[in-house]
Amino acid sequence: MRVSLSWVLGLVLLAGAPAHASDALSAAAGQVAGGDYRAALATLDRLEGGAAGGALPLFLRAAALAGTGRLDEAALLFERLIAAHPELPEAYNNLAALRAQQGKLAEAKALLERALRTDERYSTVYENLSTIYVEMARGSYAKALRMETGAQPPRLTVLTSLTDTSPPVPLQQVVATAVASVPAPVVPQAAPAEEPVPVSLVPSAAPAGQAAPPAGQPALTAPPVVEPPASNPAAVTVTEPSVADVPESLRLAVVTALNGWAKAWSQQDMDAYLAYYDADYAPEGVARHAWEEERRARITRPAWIKVKLEDIRMEAPLPDKAVVTLRQRYAAAGYKDTTLKRLTLALREGNWVITTETSLKVQR
């Protein structure tokens, strides 16, 4: 198996799990990587409580189940993982692989497209690549049928900001969770000499000798091995991230929140839905209680609702405020539409909540 074990270990340790649970997790990860699925399942079964429900244990369990041929159970776990962590491309990807194996190609395709969309950079590149293919195909067809193409040079979508060259998504997500849940931000310790140390995830005025963001760090290298804060309190330094940086962790936190909002909406869970809005939020000229009543009526009435968010683009967020445009696909029994929306979100006590919500364009 090609995954680097130390990557997995890094993931494990970053999860901030208690030391003995992280031993079990790393053992399980090793077993999965080595193809010893039954042992991995046994190891995972021995995990207790909260540690057992995290992203990595779920992922490893699903992988182990799939490895032992228990595909339906594995699929269920991947679905849970996706629901809880919609930003992890690995979950979509591996579920897609499973669906492909079951011959469900259309589902696999949709899952992989969702995987790409977990990162705006990749989905943009993918769309641009598709555009290029289309233009090239147009040229080929024109030659085949001896026609003038009349083709214009294609216009590709341009990315408007530079994200730091960080290690891959899941690592950052886990770090973001760790950062969110562990009050003292962690600075990566120097890794063992033979492992390269990628960029620090929380942009900081790092002490000299710490790794600055290395350019073009390939995604597969081992991540920083980070010690839990308890073991080395003296090394902790805290600095405000500079405004010019757009931390990937922040972007992901906002996206997570938006996905949670869409999920609560789809599940018609009013309490959860309202919790994604600022406590004082109400549209212009509408009283808060009136808005709540209207939303309640609108959301609980349909037999089912499905809300999908696409093309989530963030405009230069500040550390505690984000402006987002997205495409919202709403479907309910007997009705559907697509809305281009702009939302502003703010960080309130560690949670991102919606402070304004504007529909820019509705398509029925």
Place this chain on the structure above:
Amino acid sequence: MLFTAVLLTLSVGLYGAHRFQDSDEGGTLRTLELSGATGDMALYPRALARLEERLAHYPDDYEASLLKGVIMFRSGRLEEARQELARLTRRAPKFHLAHLVQGDLLLAQTQTVTDIGATPLLAGLQAEEEALAQLRAEAEVRLKAYLDTLPQDRLPRTLLTLGDEVQTAIVVDKESHRLYIYERQAQGEPPRLVRDYYVSTGRANGNKSLRGDLRTPEGVYFITRHIPASALPDKYGSGAFPLNYPNELDRRLGKTGDGIWLHGTENAFYSRPPLDSEGCVVLPNIDLDQAAAFIRPGVTPLVITARVEWVDEAGWRREQQELLDALRVWVDDWTSGDVDRYLSHYATDFWSPGFDLNKWRARKRAVARGKTFQKVELFNLSLFAYPQSASGGRDLVVASFRQRYRSNNFNSDMGKRLYLTRESERWRVLYEGGG
């Protein structure tokens, strides 16, 4: 798709045995499913093997390269297909079908393509329906030639025997749009297939009968001469080999028209659609140039049939022997001086230039009176079974040979052509004339 590969590699490693891209059971994302082609998929491995073998011997076989690309496309091996088509369109920029498939392959990155050229983009270009249909027809015809089992140890029934000075013979199968070149082997041995090519024929179906009917004639023909490209308009490509349409039987049946040639392709195209010409047999220039090496104007036979009848060697030998025996008896009876026995070899509807059966009988009886001895030897004998589709349902064989005749009062050495038919359980001469 490096980033996808990155994501995949990350995940696949942990996923263990269920490697996404290597899975045999539906593990590929974008497959080309052709309507009605699912049955063909079982034939792809063998066809691919044949194509690889062909390319090993003939790396410039554009058709083989195209079909390899198409089969890999339909088998989900998109990257290999893409590389094959990219190489091909570089080398053969006028191979329009290759460009069409390449267009499909590019789009297959991001959408399902269910038939050649069946993409919204192409539909949006509003190309001529007919042009697209013709390219599709060419693709399917070419592919079918490789998917169909080339009959191993089977021969075209029509090539019963080839004279020792006739080194090659060409057989054209109109239904499968295939031109086969056979090489004579040792005396009495089956001929060997040396090349086969995709070929275009007349745009109207059926056997030619009239001038302007746009059909390709069916029958046993001979290539009469060669016309070089320099003497021809661009339409004929790298050269032309006229055929002797109408042949003896065609003229007897009152068929009209002429100018049926084997020729090349106009410069702007690598190849033409399957049903395209005004009756001629058309090859891509590259293929015609290769075929020319096997053609001797004035000698090489070219049999055109609606559908080749493939026979096994045992059956082929039986029929060959039957005809050789019939001819031997005809020669023996002729030289025996027994005119009645000789004349019994002639069919009731026999004809020869200037003769019907009655006149022929009268003539031969008169001649026989003056003979004290006759000796006939046949050289360079070729025998062709006439295509059933063109023989009006009767068993017909064309014999082509050099006849050396010696007698007390007359000698001759001449080319002869006989049409033999089965009548009352015997092979009888239907036509006799110079060849």
